[in-house]
Amino acid sequence: MLLVARKNLFAERVRLAISVGGVALSVFLIGVLLSLFRGWNQQVGGFVEKTPADLWVASDGTTDFLAASSALPGALGGKLKFVPEVDVVSPLIVRPMELYKSGNDPKDTFDVQFVGFDPVIGLGGPIKVESGKDRPGPGDIIIDKETSRRYHVNIGDRVIKGTKALNVAGIASGGDFVYTQVAFVTLDTAVQFLDLEPVTMRTFYLLTLKNPKDAPLLAHRLEVATPGAKYILPGDFANETRSRILGNILPILIVVLVLAFIVGLSVAGLTIYTATVEKSREYGILKAEGFTNPFLYRVVFEQSLITGSLGFLIGAGLTLLVAPFAQDAVPQFVVFVRWQDILGVAGITLVMALVAAYIPVRRIASIDPVTVFKG
């Protein structure tokens, strides 16, 4: 039976190539989109998750790290230090901004998420320093390696905003949010660079606790005790940050995924249906010879499964081959290929193959073997 399916398929190589190509394209698209989603998901929440805080403190109404509209009074930090369960309080000043490299056209700017932190405390600073200083000094900035790679900014360069400049003193990793990257300065540098008024205003406070398990209960207690401030667990804050970016992209991704599925299904379905119609006399012969309908259905399903398997192998192979290099061409194309997703795509391909065989199978059921005696 597999012989009939295989021979029928390979007898028409052009049609097979179109059919397999359609499924492969669909698998490739689905695989790449899923990997892109995973890549962004991992990247966007990464900094918040990797910062070793037990609680993030923000002003009421703040949703995430990137839309950092939070504004907290400096006095709050002082109060929090006296909470018995709190071990360390680290203030952060966070602002999105555009900079340009000294010597470049001032219009040639790039986005950074500017983070002022206390280098003595260290909490809220770079996740991992790749080169240069590990703590910024006055007038220094530590940029992310992705910023360095994309905009060719290196240690020793100066970055400018308006009339103010900062000296690039180090390159760190772990602060890439795909469309922007974190850049670190000291709190004092941040205040001066941003002309912050009042100078004691802070965006976030990071807290570490003596017993991290106290975090949920303490968050609730402190919210009551300090009206206007909200206390968020790092996982929740990372998820909020993710949904800020991915929440808008996800529906588009789903639509494209569905379209990719429909393209694969249509190409495979149409080619298998055409092949079935073309071979309907031969199916009639097999029926006349005593082959049962279930046998013939299996021939079609096998054709569909062979097409699907070949398409999957090519499509998944292309995904694995192309995805790692995609970011070199398009920096925002951050992909993360997981074997679970590849397995999921295999499942989607299987569904595609089974559905594609459905209409041809119905066609076979309607073939009357008596027709083979006519002409």
Place this chain on the structure above:
Amino acid sequence: MEHSGEVILDLEGVTKVYGSGEFAVAALKETNFRVTGGEIVAVMGPSGSGKTTLLTIAGALLRPTTGTVAICGTDVTHMNEGNLAAIRRERIGFVYQSFNLLEALTAFENVRIVLQQSRNHTGTPAADRAREILETFGLGHRINSLPKKMSDGEKQRVAIARALAKDPELILADEPTANLDAKRGHEVMELLRQKAMELHKAVVVVSHDNRIREFAHRIVWLEDGRLHDHHPEDHRFV
């Protein structure tokens, strides 16, 4: 000419009506037809006389409107599709006018696939049996050829090999010489006759080719859905 006497195909009072009401057309009328093992019967008649209807009813492909059909003593008249398919698979070999080989399969594969489905075939592996029968039919050199690479005569020989390979009791041939020239037609009919006799098969050949008559033990004439033992207008056929 020896016949086994065992009735292989038995049609009794078979009528087949297509359509209904004022559009009803009777293709076969009250037909009685019996073929025994080792017997070759030619069913002759003009186009539209009901030959194909007779063949497809005899081949368990079509149910009669009235009457009964028995194959190898089994009444198949009211059998379900699955059982009819089993009867065709085990008991009947078909030879078609246009050969009806599977185009993507080689001669060997065309024979083997039918053998693999048949329960009659036990003992010798299907591949060995397929190779053996093709060699018997002088097609040893064509075993791995696709139908499109073979002549029409060779294709029909493969089709006959396929029909006989599963060792059925009944062979039904529909215009087996229609697409062949005189020489190839003669060769094919001679082969069919010889193998059917050797293997003691009941053979029904439906044709309007007069050359068929010389290979048949018995000739029946079908006209307007009625079967006659002689040509309705020519007593030389008796």
